[in-house]
Amino acid sequence: MHRQVTDRLPAMTDRPTSSQLSRRSLLAIGGLTTAGAAATAFSSAPAVAAPSASAVGGHRRLSDAIAELEQATSVTIGVTAIWHDSRRAFRYRGDQRFPMCSVFKTLAAGALVQARGYDEAYWAGPIPFTSADVVGDSTKLDTTTWTATPEQMADAALRFSDNTAGNLLLRELGGPQAVTAFARSLGATRTRLDRPEPEVNEATPGDERDTSTPDDIAFLFQKLLIDQGAGALTTARLQEWMLRNTTSGKRILAGLTSPFELADKTGLGGYGVVNDAGVIWRPGEEALTLAILTRTDRADAPSNHDVLADVTRLVVAA
Template sequence: MTSSHESTSLSRRSLLAFGGAATAGIAAATLTATPAWATPSNAGIDRPKDQGRMLRELRELEQSSSVRIGVHAVARGERRAFRYRADERFPMCSLFKPIAAAALVQERGYDDEYWSTPIPFTEDDLVQDSLVLAELDPRQASPEQLADAAIRFSDNTAGNLLLRELGGPSAITAFAASLGATDTRLDRWEPELNDAVPGDLRDTTTPDDIALLYSALILEDAAGVLASSRLREWMLRCQTSGPRIRAGLTPPYELADKTGGGSYGVVNDAGVLWRPGAAPLTLVILTRTDRPDAVRNNEVVAEATRIVVGR
């Protein structure tokens, strides 16, 4: 990598230097997620009182919802982050899609012919939750269309075709590791990668890693200026986060984010938030349960957003 990689590695040390090692048990997990939030000028909060409130309210939210929550929030330019279960593993689900698009833009971004040339696919390629590609006739889509459908609408077939262009799921693991996110791995394709079975390390990540990756890719040009520009364009117009992070925010704001969801009630949302008078805030909220019959609870993500960002 170029100097962007070096910058990202420094960013990882900054992001992760404040939480300490995780210990076993639920109580230990919450206590070791000691937050050190951004300065009041950036966050508009009183540090000690607000940190204690956020930790207490997140614990209460977990207890009332029976959902395990992981949070990483850090303002750009700040060395300190608010972290809650931030080094625990959660199913990644569709949060891989911006990473895949960024890797492809880094590799082929200035090849205009490539991005506009249709790529054929078949009926056998279509998988569930592919509302955009299922409507295409003939069955073909350009890489531009694939990235747009995968990120803005979380189209699963589009996500698989992006992975195919990159050489498969292992390309996401390698690309994430090249940016310093060594606890992120993608092993399977859509929709199996959303199985989210507790204890299965396949297709998992951590709030720390997603915060590192999204900060690096969207704000720090880690995959190049074009990649960060395109990701902002796609993610700012995300169509799937209305009941999640966006439901917990009060305008005015702009949010470039990506959602994900899976079995065992997994609901994820992560991105970068811009508000007037404040530094960009990278916000990651991942959830999971141990119950195979759990339904996805979008309100948990919305309420966690209110707790961390403010009502």
């Protein structure tokens, strides 16, 4: 079930500005003895440990390193990290809104497992769809029979970020508003889903539709993937799918060194939006929930995956 990571890590980017920045930034925070802790707790998250003086200093250095990365790449970055056992936290623009894009698929699958998880007949039962439901040029679902089980929908949506499967999950839930209601039921107050694929990926600056905050996403992933906030079965099923995610190669996954395990969900949208959020398990260390969301103000901005790998390196080094 667990993802093999030793042969999937791409090489460090040779992009001069970002690569050099990463090395400088890592050196800048290399003296940290504790992870950077948030100066203030965020509204919809579990209680976090009060930061020590050294942790506050570490928080400032990590924030400075991310700010330097923003300046070098012209990408606005939001980060929230929660260390599971100690409930220490770090946040940078944690309460600001960012487009969710396909990150919503974790919430959609989680909501469906919570609602129908023990109905084995439902999860194995084929549900018809048509060519009109297909988003984009292809789908991982079977277009010879034009049926998919909820199990297949969730697997395709979470492991391959299949947009058709994501929309079919929304249809099973009754629409995007069900994802908003699910997030609210878990205590996340600034997460909203308004549209299906592909409109969810428009990411127009200033549009609050289909947005969340790094604080909310980290909180939700912590509850869903570790704390069993939507039930033990929901946690088990999401881990099963997300530990085998195939879309993180250039993002959080690229910022990690073996050994580790990662259960995550990515997102990609207009205006150069690239997102990734998940839980990292490393032997002998407490689990780390990490949400990295990005945005720009340029419609022609490129999708800068390296930014997420750089931020991951900075946070893990802390």
